[in-house]
Amino acid sequence: MSRPPPRLVAVGRLRAGPEAALFAEYNVRLRPPLAVTEIAEARGAPAEARRREGAAILAALPPGALLVALDLGGAAPSSEAFAALWTRWDEGGRTPCFAVGGAEGLDPAVLAAADHRLSLGPLTWPHMLVRVLLAEQLFRAQAIRAGHPYHRAWRP
Numbered sequence: 001m002s003r004p005p006p007r008l009v010a011v012g013r014l015r016a017g018p019e020a021a022l023f024a025e026y027n028v029r030l031r032p033p034l035a036v037t038e039i040a041e042a043r044g045a046p047a048e049a050r051r052r053e054g055a056a057i058l059a060a061l062p063p064g065a066l067l068v069a070l071d072l073g074g075a076a077p078s079s080e081a082f083a084a085l086w087t088r089w090d091e092g093g094r095t096p097c098f099a100v101g102g103a104e105g106l107d108p109a110v111l112a113a114a115d116h117r118l119s120l121g122p123l124t125w126p127h128m129l130v131r132v133l134l135a136e137q138l139f140r141a142q143a144i145r146a147g148h149p150y151h152r153a154w155r156p
């Protein structure tokens with residue numbers, strides 16, 4: 001039986017436009033592509049919106065998921081270190097699931113449930129661009145694993 005593909009669980013709906021086109025461009029090159037579950041943005045006070053979105057994110061995870069929360073406070077690996085992590089997650093037998101918060105960020109319950117907290121650096125990115133950056137880094141990790149020249153590690 002084949003394993004379910006890795007999954008992106010993200011708050012908000014990605015409408016047709018440049019972010020959607022860029023995400024699709026990288027995602028289609030992933031083997032296998034990320035399956036995407038979108039969580040509706042919750043209304044209300046920030047903490048309550050975060051809590052409801054967080055509960056929906058956790059409910060969307062498949063059983064035994066390996067949860068990676070995209071979080072500014074997480075570890076920020078180099079692309080090479082991320083490729084090594086991705087190899088471990090991908091070969092570990094659990095379904096890797098990446099969680100991206102909405103405008104109010106991820107609920108503490110999601111961060112507490114996460115197996116890993118992954119930062120894309122100290123800058124705050126809009127959540128739709130985070131999907132693009134994640135898909136690009138997964139594609140880069142795939143290239144690093146395959147020794148493909150897409151990733152040029154050389155630096156002076």
Ligand SMILES: C[S@@+](CC[C@H](N)C(=O)[O-])C[C@H]1O[C@@H](n2cnc3c(N)ncnc32)[C@H](O)[C@@H]1O
Nearest residue numbers: 070071100101105106119120121123124125127
């Ligand atoms: C607009 S940001 C939310 C900002 C919110 N004030 C916070 O501190 O999380 C939306 C989501 O994008 C993701 N995100 C934004 N910048 C990030 C970064 N540098 N590293 C990892 N994830 C990031 C997180 O999942 C965050 O919940």
